[in-house]
Amino acid sequence: MIxxxxxxxxxxxxxxxxxxxxxIIEYSENGYxxxxxxxxxxxxxxxxxxEARIRLVKKAADPFKSINLIEDPxxxxxxxxxxxxxxxxxxxxxxxxxxxxxxxxxTLFTFDKEKSIFENLQALNQxxxxxxxFKPNMTDVNSTVAEFIEKxxxxxxxxxxxxxxxxxxxxxxxxxxxxxLHQGNGYFGDSQMHAWSEAFIPNAGWIAFDPTNNILAxxxxxxVAHGKDYxxxxxxxxxxxxxxxxxxxxxxxxxSQQQ
Numbered sequence: 001m002i003x004x005x006x007x008x009x010x011x012x013x014x015x016x017x018x019x020x021x022x023x024i025i026e027y028s029e030n031g032y033x034x035x036x037x038x039x040x041x042x043x044x045x046x047x048x049x050x051e052a053r054i055r056l057v058k059k060a061a062d063p064f065k066s067i068n069l070i071e072d073p074x075x076x077x078x079x080x081x082x083x084x085x086x087x088x089x090x091x092x093x094x095x096x097x098x099x100x101x102x103x104x105x106x107t108l109f110t111f112d113k114e115k116s117i118f119e120n121l122q123a124l125n126q127x128x129x130x131x132x133x134f135k136p137n138m139t140d141v142n143s144t145v146a147e148f149i150e151k152x153x154x155x156x157x158x159x160x161x162x163x164x165x166x167x168x169x170x171x172x173x174x175x176x177x178x179x180x181l182h183q184g185n186g187y188f189g190d191s192q193m194h195a196w197s198e199a200f201i202p203n204a205g206w207i208a209f210d211p212t213n214n215i216l217a218x219x220x221x222x223x224v225a226h227g228k229d230y231x232x233x234x235x236x237x238x239x240x241x242x243x244x245x246x247x248x249x250x251x252x253x254x255x256s257q258q259q
Contacts, residue, residue: 001030001034001035001036001037001178001224001225001233001234001235001236001237002015002037002052002054002224002235003015003034003035003036003037003054003224004054004056004179004180004222004223004224005034005035005223005224005225007223008059008061009058009059009061009219010056010057010058010059010222010223011056011057011059012054012056013055013056013057014054014055015037015052015054015055016052016053016054017037017050017051017052018050018051018052019039019048019049019050019051020047020048020049020050021041021043021045021048022041022042022043023039023040023041023042023048024038024039024040024041024042025037025038025039026038026039026040030225032225032226032227032232032233034224034225034226034233037052039238044242056222058219058222058256059219060219061218061219063207063208063216063217063218064216067118067204067207073113073114073115073116073117074113075202076116076117076201076203077113077117077171079202080117080171080172080202081171085202089173089200091173091228092168092173092174092175092200092228093168093171093173094168094228095165095168096228096229096231097144097229098142098143098144098145098230098231099161099164099165099168099176099228099229100144100145100146100165101145101146101165101166101169102145102146105145105146105149106169108149108166109123109124109127109166109170110170111170117172117201117202118201118204118207120170121167121172121199121201121207121209122209124163124166124167124209124211125163125209125210125211125214125215126214128162128163128166128211129159129211129212129213129214130214131152132148132149132152132153132154132158132159132162133152133153134153134154134155134156134159134212135153135154135155136155138151138153138154138155139151139153139154139155139157139158141157141230141234143158144161145158145161145162145165148161148162149162155212156194156195156196156212157195157230159195159211159212160176160177160195160196160197160211160212160230161176161229161230162211163197163209163211164176164197164228164229167197167199172199172200172201173199173200174197174198174199174200175197175198175199175206175226175227175228176195176197176226176227176228176229176230176233177195177196177197177198177208177217177223177224177225177226177233178193178194178195178224178225178226178227178230178233178234178235179193179194179195179196179221179222179223179224179225180192180193180194180221180222180224180252180254181193181194181220181221181222181254182220182222182254182255182256192252192253192254193235193250193252194210194212194221195212195230196208196209196210196211196212196221197209197210197211198226208221208223222254235250236248236250
């Protein structure tokens with residue numbers, strides 16, 4: 001799952017994909033409607049490599065333009081508590097194995113109802129940025145929120161899972177986003193493959209927050225897909241038939257060019 005989505009801030013142009021062994025290559029969509037490349041080998045192999053070259057156009061976008069800064073907090077909090085709202089956003093209000101928040105951490109971050117939802121989400125973004133440290137190799141793709149809270153060290157995936165857990169606990173629908181990050185501006189991230197969050201705010205829609213860098217996602221963020229947590233939109237996923245173990249390695253390079 002590496003093909004960027006089409007949205008108001010980015011236009012997908014093309015992808016060139018190749019493999020090192022003879023394979024069937026298929027393009028399809030997952031359950032959320034995001035494009036995937038499926039590869040099935042026609043013969044046994046010891047090693048297989050993939051190469052994808054993707055081109056897209058990013059458009060200048062102001063992440064604050066959808067925010068109603070004169071939002072009445074009382075009205076917004078009343079709306080997110082309605083049955084209709086909760087049914088409509090049920091998928092991204094649910095907890096998952098990777099975003100489960102133990103009761104002892106339930107008060108780790110509590111919304112201030114005197115402030116707007118957007119202001120609280122900004123504060124949550126900053127809280128996570130200050131509360132934990134970005135440090136690779138401290139966690140893995142199966143690490144839970146509880147493990148991350150106890151270690152206080154991890155990568156973007158862990159910070160997004162914590163953001164989702166705390167935002168959902170406060171009644172805000174929240175999505176895990178996987179994508180790429182142009183790191184020319186000195187951002188924290190893992191080899192330019194990155195993760196961030198999208199939270200739904202009444203009358204504003206989905207707003208993207210990057211707790212790893214304490215910013216709103218901007219023109220340097222290239223969205224690929226979203227889901228409830230990492231397992232819904234892992235960039236690489238597969239099934240290997242055979243004895244022994246397997247190991248994957250990847251590198252990502254994001255380059256920008258002014259038009």
